[in-house]
Amino acid sequence: MKKIITDTLIIGAGPAGLASAIELSKKKKSFIVIEKQAMVGGLSKTYEFKEGDLVFRTDNGPHRFFSQNSYLYDFIEELINEKWIQVNRQTRQYIDGKFYDYPVKILQALKNVGIYKASLMMIDYFIAKIKYGVFRFPINNFADYVYANFGKTLGRFNMINYTEKIWGIPSEQIHIDWAGQRIKGLDLFSLLKNSILAMFNTKNSGKPKTLVDTFYYPESGTGLIYETIKEKLIKNGYQIMLSTEPVKISIFKNNIKSVICSSPEGEIEFICNKVIESVPLKSFISLLKPQPPSKVISAQQKLTYRSQVYLFITLNKESVTKDQWIYFPNTEIPIGRMSEMKNFSLSMCPEGTTSLFIEFFCTKGDNIWNMNKEALYEYTLKYLVSMNFIIAEEVRNYYHIRQADVYPIYDTNYKEYLNEIKKYLDKINNLYYIGRPGRFRYNNQDHSLEMGILAAKSIIDGTRYDIESVGTEESYFESGTLKRTEK
Numbered sequence: 001m002k003k004i005i006t007d008t009l010i011i012g013a014g015p016a017g018l019a020s021a022i023e024l025s026k027k028k029k030s031f032i033v034i035e036k037q038a039m040v041g042g043l044s045k046t047y048e049f050k051e052g053d054l055v056f057r058t059d060n061g062p063h064r065f066f067s068q069n070s071y072l073y074d075f076i077e078e079l080i081n082e083k084w085i086q087v088n089r090q091t092r093q094y095i096d097g098k099f100y101d102y103p104v105k106i107l108q109a110l111k112n113v114g115i116y117k118a119s120l121m122m123i124d125y126f127i128a129k130i131k132y133g134v135f136r137f138p139i140n141n142f143a144d145y146v147y148a149n150f151g152k153t154l155g156r157f158n159m160i161n162y163t164e165k166i167w168g169i170p171s172e173q174i175h176i177d178w179a180g181q182r183i184k185g186l187d188l189f190s191l192l193k194n195s196i197l198a199m200f201n202t203k204n205s206g207k208p209k210t211l212v213d214t215f216y217y218p219e220s221g222t223g224l225i226y227e228t229i230k231e232k233l234i235k236n237g238y239q240i241m242l243s244t245e246p247v248k249i250s251i252f253k254n255n256i257k258s259v260i261c262s263s264p265e266g267e268i269e270f271i272c273n274k275v276i277e278s279v280p281l282k283s284f285i286s287l288l289k290p291q292p293p294s295k296v297i298s299a300q301q302k303l304t305y306r307s308q309v310y311l312f313i314t315l316n317k318e319s320v321t322k323d324q325w326i327y328f329p330n331t332e333i334p335i336g337r338m339s340e341m342k343n344f345s346l347s348m349c350p351e352g353t354t355s356l357f358i359e360f361f362c363t364k365g366d367n368i369w370n371m372n373k374e375a376l377y378e379y380t381l382k383y384l385v386s387m388n389f390i391i392a393e394e395v396r397n398y399y400h401i402r403q404a405d406v407y408p409i410y411d412t413n414y415k416e417y418l419n420e421i422k423k424y425l426d427k428i429n430n431l432y433y434i435g436r437p438g439r440f441r442y443n444n445q446d447h448s449l450e451m452g453i454l455a456a457k458s459i460i461d462g463t464r465y466d467i468e469s470v471g472t473e474e475s476y477f478e479s480g481t482l483k484r485t486e487k
Helices: 015-026 070-080 106-134 142-150 152-158 160-167 177-182 188-199 223-235 281-287 294-302 373-386 414-425 435-439 445-461
Strands: 002-011 031-034 046-051 054-059 084-088 091-095 098-102 214-218 239-241 245-252 255-262 268-277 305-315 325-327 337-339 354-362 395-408 431-433
Touching (some): 002 015, 046 223, 046 305, 054 305, 070 084, 070 214, 070 445, 098 106, 106 142, 160 354, 223 239, 245 281, 281 435, 294 414, 305 373, 435 445
Parallel strands (some): 002 268
Antiparallel strands (some): 046 054, 245 255, 255 268, 305 354, 337 354
16 A cells, blocks of 8 residues: 655645645645545536537536635635626525515515515514513524514525425424524514615615625636645645545544545555544544544434535526526425526626526435436426526536535534534544534635634644634624725
């Protein structure tokens, strides 16, 4: 077996792992990056599909960059310079055959739902305020949180059903932490207030752009960030080994001593002083030798993930919508989300064409996961045609992608299991586990980058920075204004 010695082994070339790598490279630290897939970027990669002389690009989902950490804007701008464009966001929800803008436009919403349903929403909201505010009914799960802050009618209209579509379990079984991740600080009153204020703000008002209505985007896809990091690292003499994944991680006296990996060259043993990893937490625990205590194994077995299947459709059509993405909360429509990549950047498809990236939430082994390319296309086309987005004759080609273990499921007991695992991992002195997969946390791209940077700084400075607190802001995750120095 081939042996390679390095100071730090970085497992995973997604946002977190590559952020660690580029920061370590600035200080000339010794490291090697390994990645089990054939390209870098993780869940933020950008695919290219060639059709003759034409090239279509799509992200692995509708990734946009926003953050309340100005260092991250400088971090990315330093990498891709002028290939960093500002995009005016348009997002909508398709509910009961009608479109609803996001952020909410109160007059449009009232017109769509009608006076009767709007009245029910208001009545339910005031009932909820009495029930949860005056009588102090407990808030034990995601459903309770939504009902307490929005009322049952509005809550079920577009939050409960979409959340259940994502996770595949009833909202009463979803931990309240999910509300903290996505809708913290929001309620019906704040939505109405923001909608009314927006009606009185014109484009020329001088009002700062917010993270809700504007974002920055790499002009040829979010994967440009990670491909650029890869190129810079290779140019500076660092190794990034693709199609290489760990199969055994040996621990001795609370330190990782070696990592055995499978690779196109056969098995390789990495002898390392430190490990930064962003492998899905369940998988990582199963690689450790000797095996962790039984209570850790038991906790690991109880953590679960939700996976995704994607259909990317290229079209002989100038445009389908003006939206970057559209959400489909209704459970009668199996599609979770649809992105038109051209609306992120014109570089994502050739002139005179467009494309759609269709996302399905699923569980490995279920009907959606097992569908082949042709079956998924016919299944999807039926809904797209019925909703008047496209017709079959406009389709050029279609591509099928599966991605396992995308969403860590926050069931009502997940934190108990996760804490048991973290107590064990935190005793491994030379381990830094980071990113959405590594920490079993549904975070955003900017949070993964920040975790990677902090892991690298911990090694550089010889002190452990607080990775756990990243992404735990006590405010709505899209609040704040864009932070970038205009040139």
